[in-house]
Amino acid sequence: LAQSIDFQDRFARALRHQIQRESQRLEAGLALMASIGSISPFIGLFGTVWGIMEALQSISQAGSASLETVAGPVGSALLATGIGIAVAVPAELGYTYFLRRVKNAVARLDNFAHDFYNVVQKNGFSLTPATQLASQS
Template identity: 65%
Template sequence: MNLIASPFASIESTVIWLLILFSVATWGLFLLKAGQFTRLKVQDRKFHKQFWAASSLDSAAPLTQSNPGAAARVAAAGYAAIQVHEGSASDLSQAINHQDRLERALRQQIVRERRSLESGLAVLASIGSTSPFIGLFGTVWGIMSALKGISAAGSASLETVAGPIGASLVATGVGIAVAVPAVLVYNYFLRRLKLTAADLDDFAHDFYSLAQKSQFRVLTHPAAHKSAQPGTPRNVKEAS
């Protein structure tokens, strides 16, 4: 034990604790992302069921206010781009090409949803790619410490060499043990992200087709306009 009692040993233990922290972060992100994707799947499934049960595109508009989820937010962005309020047919805002505005609004909202779902994945990718090298770094410093102790002891017997060097290899093993789950978790959620984005793209295409049948106009009543007014300027600004 005295052979590794040097400043190098403290560096090796620091590496081990850093890898343990990475492991905790990996499993914490796994639980958070699993809850996020599961909740989003339930919300979107409920919204899709109610949306496609509606009698028309106009009558489905209130569903975006009463339902959370990515699909509901995409639909809300679409409604904000093509809504026409009663008594405002002559407004300058109605002269904008609603078809182009709808396409931009749907695309921009899908991008925002992707960014929300991508949060945390970069951390998982970084942990998976750097943990083996951090563990190897700890092993190198551990071997240097062991060799320095062996030189000071003046003995190169198997008992003297095997213990310190074997202990230094623990860092590499821990690094690999941390990296493998991080890579698997990252790949799993990356696939779920792609599937969710594909579902949103499909829904956006369906919404676009429904809006096309109504000539890219959705009539909303003043009461509905007031309830949706706080979010309208942001969507219009982003679409322009």
């Protein structure tokens, strides 16, 4: 199979595969960071709902809706939302920052591969530079 594929095609394919491998390696932790950024507000919201349910149970047990009965559980519920947002914002900012850096790195790899392919093509896909071949003739 290796002999049936043109060397130029094999060379271009090897460059593409290496760029894909590097891209995957660079993107390794980004999925976790994106997940944390998108899920944490929902976890905070769940904590808020849970806290409000506790507040309603406290009201029903106390038999009154005084400020003292409601304030503690509702405050705790809102704290859960605040923590969820406090986790989500840095995670999303970090994800965006690192994703941009990965895209820039992959673009630089693509540019290098294109330039390298052109140099190798100019040398006739030979291991010996074209200038040395001309001087040997």
